[in-house]
Amino acid sequence: MRKVLVLDARYEAAGDALDRVFEEFPLDVRGKTVLLKPNILGPYAPERHVNTAPELVRALVKRLRAAGGEVTVADNPGARGYGAVEKSAKVSGILDASEGAFENIALDAAEIALPGRGIKLNISKKVLECDVLISVPKFKTHVLTRISGAVKNSFGFVVGGQKTRLHRTLEDHRAFSEMLVDVYRLRVPDLVIMDGIVGMEGNGPSCTSLYPVGKILASDNGVSLDSVMTMMMRMAPGKVAMLEYANRLGLGETDLSRIEVVGEAAPLKKFRRPVPSIPQRIPHGMMERFYPDVDRPRFDVDPGRCNACRHCHEICPGGAIAMEDEQPVYDYSKCISCYCCMELCPQQALELHDSFRTRVYRRLGIL
Secondary structure, eight states, rough: EEEEEEEEEOOHHHHHHHHHHHHHHHOTTTTTEEEEEEOOOSSOOOGGGGGGOOOHHHHHHHHHTTOOOOOEOOOOSSSSTTTTTHHHHHHHHHHTTTTBBBBBGGEEEEEEEEEEETOEEEEEEHHHHHHHHEOEEEEEETTTEESSSSSGGOOOOOOOOHHHHHHOOOHHHHHHHHHHHHHTTOOOOSEEOOOOOEEEEESSSSOEEEEEEOOEEHHHHHHHHHHHHHTTTOOOOOGGGHHHHHHTTTTTOOOOEEEEEESOOOOOOOOOOOOHHHHHHHHHHHHHHHOOTTOOOOEEEEEOOOOOOOHOOOOOOOOOOEEEETEEOOOSOOOOOOOHHHHHHHTTEEEEEEOOHHHHHHHHOOO
């Protein structure tokens, strides 16, 4: 039976929670290379709670070094352009929290074929060669994949701009979700420690809707941990394509009756789930085949936040965004519904339009 530890926690006492984590899941790191892989989505300040909290990273670095580990802190953020990795680490506070252990692992990569997909990706060698991998994801929703947790955190194995190419190649949300699992299993983490002290609800993974979960979750199995997180978000793990596929591959348990939960993990009151697209609620292929445009998202631009940085225009896989009068303008006929623009906007200036479908879902209690 898989085990997931759920602890009450505060950032200022993160070290106390980690004591319990390593009691429950002991790791011998003495003399070993340890890769600490936080979630660094982009250059978001710590108070936005988009990335893993620097307090947790700092506490982990200190503990692992004290245990004799040779620690590297690293991620490949979704942000693109020269210096994007270092900028994201600095703005997020993780560069300073790493106390000299941060490394840009995008500079040394190997081309790896994903099993059964005919896709080759540049994967950071540090991921493949480390003795111990500790994943430190964030407790967040995701508008495309429903959740952003342990499995999704491994997308950071992939170097730079290849992420947007994968969105273009795998437009179907199920195919994209399964690809994430295939990346995850290239190097399954030895331990997952999730920052759920301040989580994200609604249309994550970079929206402004935060939720005070007050928890750190930990497990030696990322799929089972994600399943517990999904239940806490008031969603069914078996209906999340990413987790269903991972369970089918034998990578972890999604049946909560077969997971030993140590601690309190009740569903969170009034937690806002991400808006489900129509293809996510109707059997695979039916809606996409006959009505490919029926659920194409629309986005609202907050002029008070947008600073015309052009990042959405530059990273859009479908080339659907132009800049007119210092504002992004969409050609929705080119939109592939990947949500990259909203996810990677440094100013959090893009939101899903509050459509009729969204209002119906809200009335029915689906959200």
